[in-house]
Amino acid sequence: MNIETTINKMKKLLLDEELWIDSGIIILKVFFIILLAGIVVKIGKIVIQKLFEVRMKAPLRYSERRQNTLLKLLQNGLAYIVYFAAILAVLSALTIDVTGLLAGAGVLGLAIGFGAQNLVRDVITGFFIIFEDQFSVGDYVRIGAAEGTVEEIGLRTTKLSGLNGEIHIFPNGTIVEVVNFSLNNSIAIVDVSVAYETDIPRAEELIREFLMELPDKYEQLVKLPVLLGVQNLAASEVVMRITAETMPMQHFAIARIIRRDLKIFMDEHGIEIPYPKMVMYQKKTGSVDAGIGDPVKNDDKGKI
Structure with a gap:
């Protein structure tokens, strides 16, 4: 008897026209929502990419690394938002109470937020580091007492590679002050020492001739090096900068x-680089003036 009742219920269910119509409408709604979400994400990513391409062609030059980082960040953010809205729309089409679900998610999110304040602070700080282009991957920076090349920038942590290979990991929320050495051109300062006996005007003229040849040899130079004069x-010794x-x-x-090439250049042109010298005195014996004698000279100056 129970089997016959079950079979009759199944037949009635399978032959229910309204049920099939309602199910078909729900399936079409879900398919349309997913299709629409995919189209919106694709078009949105293309629009964001076009906007960034136009921005890169503007008179102001923007960092390519920063643009790529922001492009991916905005495209992923758009995809998350659209797909989240699509999931809510699908649940609503399946007659699931979305309002209660959102209320529960809000309470849960609030509880997690109170328990993970540092995590939220790290994520927000990381977002602004990327958005404001405070530093990028490959930049040489100083954060606190650590100094090195930026290896990775995440929404939660930043990694620096030191000169000796060590890796410094900073939660973004703890990054208060950053010194970025890679934003502007750098200045190389070279001090050159010559002996007091050197003809300073001639030495300056020769050094300027030497500096004139450097930009053609080394592409790292932005401008012609400048001899400031006697420092x-x-x-x-006389120090020139x-x-x-x-x-x-x-x-x-x-x-x-510059130090290497300049040393070779100065040797070729007879410009003496100073080195320590010492004069030795020999006491006179059998004389009233025994305390002080004449200097013993080696190569006229007692050089050692």
Whole structure:
């Protein structure tokens, strides 16, 4: 008897025309919602990409790395928002109470927010670091006492690679002050020492001739290096200073190159680089003036 009742109910259910019509309408609604969400996401991503391409062609030059980061961030954000709205629309089409679900999600989100304030702060700070282009991947920065190249920027943490290979990981919410060395061109400062016996005007003229050849040899140089003149009169040397504007973070390499090439150039042109000298005195014996004698000279000056 129970089997026959069950079979009759199934037949009635399968032959219910209104049920099939309602089910078909729901399926069509769900299909239309998913299709519409996909179209909106695709068109939205194309529009965002076109806007960024137009922005890159503007007179103001923007960082390509920053534009790519923001492009992906906005496209992903658009996809999350549209798909979340699509899920709510599908649930509503399935006659599920969305209002109660949203209320429960709001209470749950509030509870999570109170328990994860640091996480929320890290995410918000990370978003503004990326959006404001405070620094990008590949930049050389100083955060607190740590200094190095930015390896990764996330919404929660930032990673720096130090000069010795160490990795510094900072929660974004703790980043208060950042020194970015890669935003502007760098300045290489090279101090050159010559002996007091050197003809300073001739040395300056030769050094300027040497500097004229550098921009054609090294593409890291932005401008022609400048000889500022005599920087200091030390105990045994005259110090002259050279400055060279380079591409960001290339000043260390250029300074080493200038020192090497300049040493070779000065040797070729007979400009003496000072080195420590000492004069030795020998006491006179059998004389009233035994305390002080004549200097013993080695190469006229007692050089050691």
